[in-house]
Amino acid sequence: MISKKVFLIGLTIILASLMAVGQTTAGLSGVVKDSNGAVVAGATVTALNTASSQKVTTTTDKTGQYSFTNLRGGNYRVTVTALGFAEAAETVVVSDDGKVTQDFSISPGAIKDVVTVTAGKGSDRLAVEIPQVVTVATSEQIEQRIPRSTFEAVERSPNIGVIESNPARERPRLRGLSSSRVLLVIDGEKLNNSRIDPGASGAPMAVVDPSQLEAVEVVAGSGSSLYGSDSIAGTINLITKSPTRPADGMLLGLRFDGTYISNGRIRRGTTTVNLANKFAALRVSANMYRLANYNMGGGELTLAENVSMGNFFRSIPTNAAGTTFQSAASYTIFALPKNAEILNGQGHGDGKQIDFWFFPSEKHNFRGRYLNSDDGNHGNAFSGPPYEVQERYSAFRSFDKWGIRYQGLDITKFIPRLSVNYFYQKLSYPQNLYNYTNIAGATGSYLNATTFTGNPSVFGSGALPSGTLSGASFTDNLNTVSTSGLDLQASLLPFRGMLVTVGGGRTQDNSNDYFYTSPFAGFGTARVFTGTATIGASAPVSRYTDNNFYLQGEFDRIKWVRVSGGMRFDNWVTTGLPGNGFPLSTEFAALNAATPGLIANPGALSSLAASIPDLVRLAGGTGSVNTNNNSVTYNFGIVGRLPWGINPYFRWANSYREPGITERYLIRNFSPGSFFASLVVGNPNLTPEKGKNYDVGVKVQQKYFNFSIGYFHNKLVDFLAYAPAQNYCVAPVPPGLPGSPGAVGFGCASGQAVVSINARVNFASGLIRGIESTGEASIPLKGWGSLNPFISLGSLYGRNDSPTTIQIAQLNAVYNRPNTPIKLTGSATDFPLPNITPFRMLAGLQYLDKSGRFFAEYNWRHQNRVTRADPGQFVGTTLINYGSFASTNPIDKQSLKTGYNWRNDRYKFSINVGIDNIMNKLYWEHFQSAPAPGRSFVFGFTVEAFNVLKK
Template structure:
């Protein structure tokens, strides 16, 4: 292993060195492009010229080349524009945005005249789907974008609540901190969560029991949320099995050429149901040389109450509370017009986080869950006509979490003195990562993205268990105290070094192919750790049958994963795009699945499995996307086939006999182990749309989404559990033309799930019930050149329905009056 490790490290250093040197050489050696002029005018459908329209252009790498405004006659002009292909977008208040592809060939001055239509439908831009800024119409990836304006209107308790209404997504858990996303029927670490393009997932959290805590990102710090459904492993590596969520946080203000500009912002939120409140205050500033932003937030949420039902005596859902705060500081230095350097610090502190309904005999909660992150990023653009962008970023992240559970069985005197157990596990996971990326314009039709990335999670657990157990050797029985400081996971690490490339080739102005490939080198390491051991009753042959030789003395595991995908976008016209994509996704087993050895959460004893293979999937998406000044929508059919799914099953020895832990005078304990056995297929249809109608001096916009999922366990020929069959979201919004006032109604309908496995149906007491829940919202937005005031109010769960999200144990929140406000000085 040491020779292989040395070889891998040598290649890593060589690849990084070559990547940086090559990018620098290309930046200085190649000649600059010929400069050109572009001019035109902006008008409405009646021929009237539109003043103060904003005209922006980005090249194929997503780099903004210019941003100007039309004059009083609607004219605009841009000089000294490098030759190449551009996406020009025009926006004006009261009109739908319009985008056009323009090729500047350097032969003459070129003109561009654009007509805007009255409306409120605008194109969305994604950076997650391709690692560069691109409109959703131009990508083959099904993606949903939730911008800052949408977040303010929704007034969510937590970031997890956003996934309730998006197509192809649902939620796991309840409360103001513990809600997590599920995408296309898969949840937990089978979904990759990024924060500003960097991993939030870590290798210590379990897959089935808790998963990555998306609540470690505070809602008020979010600028945009992007949800890319389907395979994301070519660009982002492990964990992007079902989809990729990129949480883009608020950045510094734009560069200010005219002196120094100072700004402030306040965001407030209140919810009546759980007496919840959240507030954040930020200061920012920008000049020609640098910009900064500093913010602080606090939040407090008590126990929430469920909806009204005849069988509910007390609607309060105990142990659903949480408290938290967040500190964020960002500084950006403008080295020149093309080069920037960014430093960021983010500190999240959450405490007293309950697990809803886990009270009474068994109580579980998180006394704290903390995250701290330092990051830096260099980005340069327009090195020459070939190298459009080059960036290098690095980060260091700490995630510390305390999970405590208490078992308190009441006494039945004099025969039973009771039983008590206090268990506290503190996981400390530190992550170091870096990413280098270059974007190349290889002519007018070819755009290449290349890069290398690395991350390494190191984990150290601390555990303390205190037990008071009955001694029946005497009468009346008495309680005997004992302590246990053993560990269920050894001190360990998990990391990856990867290289990737993705190419976009425009065959014609209508047809574009996108293909990518990635190779990952993984290393999982377990160290010899005090307090971590195998049960002493295991025989040598049982240890060999379980494949855990060397687990307690230290292991080095090296694995390689190669992934690829291919897609196409065909533009029927400027309004309709047809898309198709096939790709491989994967998830490498984490430290918990490989090394966890201890009593299971539902009984028995679980032993680690160092020989696990990666879960993998083949994802196929075909669809159509539509965009006009009045209508926007998309429809996608997908089929995802997965192999090597991880499942925990009974362990057997070489003779076919079950492996058990023998205990003198007591019944033996069954041993289980996580293995690769699962094969599954999940397929479905996702569609979303909105249509704008002129009505009552504004725009009436009906819209919504529909998601149909079907899951099949191909090992047992039974339905796959935890699949929501049909979800429909209906939305009706009115807003005035200047976008100052709005009112909105939303209804979410989830159909009953009858397709469940025989075992699940028996344990669940029948099918999983469906439900329908409605929300109403409204607000006012007042904006001037230097300041903005926004007020948003609403009632969630308008009819106070009692319901439970499918495959979640705790009931959902009942009716709540929510209030949000935003004050900004620019």
């Protein structure tokens, strides 16, 4: 809740700013001509005040002239756009009460003047003057590309990758990091929350439908000094559409967007109504989508090839002595024909967005916004039989977001912008799992003792006499996180050429878990729940509160250079509260039994052992656990402005991530046997992960081309990783863990049980470095339009500076060998980090006709083979299958899109069609177990009436 004191301060600021409006008389005018010297009528001219982000727009008259009056003095970015022409832009200095003339010459092409609001934390900044790699996809570009998912809208960003293959579940990986190490924001407000686990989950981009996007911005590099926790690799901002407001009169606009993609039968539709006048605007949109299973590409997987990979899987050691628990029973054998249907890829959902804006004056506005997404039955494609023993999905996902904001622009000469923003959001979704066991030993089994027979291990129906599957357990782990946030921000101009952004606020996550598990038998529709269900929670009710203050300065008074720097202070207070069925009874009993051994002999878990008394109190329901951490982050950047549009840049920044709920407070038994409890235990004594990042490069912006190339270096310290498990023999045996002779193999006495404690500690360190480059050009074809080549590429290198003895044993056993089915390289002193794609490039060529209505585009994506991979990516008892190894292969995918866009001052109609994966290649996205979709035919269209009231 907002305190009364904070509310009164915010109200006072708003009322004071409403009374501070002064008159201005500065003016800006000019003429727009084409490259032949002919005037261009109907071109759109926008003047953006780079300090306040106030935009004013006009169109050229029949003589090509435009004019702005009553401007406030300052720096303006003036941009000219017209159908079929590349954008032309100039930075213009307008003095108070002065008159400035700026003429433009525009040429055919598709180049745009890129502006970002993410790098300015809500204020517009020119991408070419930001010392970071910035890529922006506009709503027009998203329409043309017909993306399969919200993630695909940003696939042209360098060094970006995808997690999962279901469009409704896809998450981004940026610069080799993912989940809570990449910050997702919606309209600048944090989507990430403290329940996200860096190894298992992430903020879902798909809560915003592609049709709702005005733009998506990817700002690579540390963003913690602006946005706080999680922005170690960078920040992705999903910017939603706002209402359209007329200069006068009444406006009623209607729009429909539709999409169909053949592979996976993806169907999306969005209806939008826009009602507005000069003082108020209302925009309401509703969308719906449906997904089905998809088909992979035209290659096939044979049983023999899968068996070969399974034997390699079994050769990877799982301890420092070089032996392994990776038995043949932990790896499934199956075959896939060409264009095989990939099961469990389904999903459906709908969403709404309601925006209401009120404009008491041109310089002040209030916004209310509601965003909703309700989704159901999201399958984790390629999980479950016949691919692996775990069938994973989410029965539903519910996301609701409310927000209110005040914004004042050009308030006074010294306060160009002021905003007060509050939001509340709630994200709720279960992690559902059917966990099967393979049946071995029957006639025709895939196993003969411990050797693969060449038969498939799992069938979809009862092909073996006794059936092929027996149920083990069903799990429903529901996570509900509500987040509230308040942010007060002001832009100040203390003197000419100096812009200061100052602000502060508070965010709070409240998390509540529900856990249900039950044994079951059968398969598919014949599943029957058996035995006694266990109900409770694997994580406690938790509260994460961040109080923050930030300051960013930008000095832009010298013609040849622009300097920026800033800092942010965050105070995180976290609490784990008793109750709510946490933990489950067997977990509490096992933890209690192992506590004396853990305290006496903690091994690598000394930080956990120190907090065990508090954790046991929390688990026993007799007390809470609290933490309090401060993080201070900084950034410094410099951009040169050399002749010919050459802008060299350098930036240094540090970053951090506050450990989440599952890392601090989770207690969960992932036991493979009745005598063995494998407890994952949260560690309250964790400290934030940290990064130190610098970027250096050059950006070039010319009339006919844009180009950038940069190098980054990100040193990672205090990263969280699982310490080697500590095993403890316990007696008397806890309830639910009957003793077994199997415990003797762990050095225990017969009748004892084994409790294995697994916890994360701050010991990992490493380095990620890479090169990133983007480029686009416009080649005029006289009266035929233009050719527009483009490219985006990135290379990555990752090194783990703290490998464990087990990891080194794994590398020594199977890496740098000439006869392994996949080639892996590395050494103990040059140990690979996980999830590093060595090289990725997306390049293409677009044709745009002279009217700007017709386009045709070809693009090709290539990714090099992965040879440097963490051996831990190939180790496990449940989640490893053929795709885990195939996902290191190179990728080559080609696409072709074309479309026509017709519009006048009242209506718009556009139609876009294309083919994705033209050659129907079989490939796996890097580090994903599911194959990617094969060839798809894509279709999208938009029908819009800008104002049905206009006569």
